[in-house]
Amino acid sequence: xxxxxxxxxxxxxxxxxxxxxxxxxxxxxxxxxxxxxxxxxxxxxxxxxxxxxxxxxxxxxxxxxxxxxxxx
Amino acid sequence: xxxxxxxxxxxxxxxxxxxxxxxxxxxxxxxxxxxxxxxxxxxxxxxxxxxxxxxxxxxxxxxxxxxxxxxxxxxxxxxxxxxxxxxxxxxxxxxxxxxxxxxxxxxxxxxxxxxxxxxxxxxxxxxxxxxxxxxxxxxxxxxxxxxxxxxxxx
Numbered sequence: 001x002x003x004x005x006x007x008x009x010x011x012x013x014x015x016x017x018x019x020x021x022x023x024x025x026x027x028x029x030x031x032x033x034x035x036x037x038x039x040x041x042x043x044x045x046x047x048x049x050x051x052x053x054x055x056x057x058x059x060x061x062x063x064x065x066x067x068x069x070x071x072x
Numbered sequence: 073x074x075x076x077x078x079x080x081x082x083x084x085x086x087x088x089x090x091x092x093x094x095x096x097x098x099x100x101x102x103x104x105x106x107x108x109x110x111x112x113x114x115x116x117x118x119x120x121x122x123x124x125x126x127x128x129x130x131x132x133x134x135x136x137x138x139x140x141x142x143x144x145x146x147x148x149x150x151x152x153x154x155x156x157x158x159x160x161x162x163x164x165x166x167x168x169x170x171x172x173x174x175x176x177x178x179x180x181x182x183x184x185x186x187x188x189x190x191x192x193x194x195x196x197x198x199x200x201x202x203x204x205x206x207x208x209x210x211x212x213x214x215x216x217x218x219x220x221x222x223x224x225x226x
Binding site for chain 1: 220225
């Protein structure tokens with residue numbers, strides 16, 4: 001599964017949700033969907049803006065983690 | 073007068089409401105209409121001969137109930153469309169009920185076909201509409217999935 005580590009990067013860059021949403025031109029509600037991992041997909045344009053504003057690489061925001069089939 | 077989508081939607085809602093009331097009024101007159109039909113066309117083609125008063129009255133009352141359920145859900149569906157709630161699971165549920173109502177209408181008319189073969193044609197038409205609506209419902213279910221995917225694409 002894909003884990004969104006946006007909150008970690010935001011904490012590292014000391015940027016609030018409201019400011020980030022404003023700078024990447026998405027609504028705070030959509031940013032919340034992204035942060036909570038409810039999003040089903042992310043546009044390249046959004047990812048590009050996130051990387052630009054947070055000065056990071058896509059891998060710093062997105063992480064692949066193998067799902068535990070035992071449900072643990 | 074410019075005919076737009078809103079006017080078309082309002083017309084549909086009005087027609088559904090008018091038909092809803094009309095079915096109630098017609099249901100009151102069912103015994104009179106069936107009696108008149110029985111007297112006017114007493115010798116229709118069918119397996120069972122004789123009066124069709126009881127079977128046709130039961131058949132029409134059952135159809136009226138299903139028709140009202142169908143119109144109720146159609147009204148709800150149109151109201152949702154007016155509120156811009158279109159590709160939502162509840163609309164799929166409304167379409168599912170409408171489809172089932174159409175399919176269920178085939179049962180009383182299929183049975184009435186024993187008295188008058190004409191009933192089989194109505195039953196066939198009801199099944200046909202039911203299947204068309206079922207396909208439409210399936211398309212709607214897929215559209216709901218696509219809409220959800222689109223809503224959660226940031």
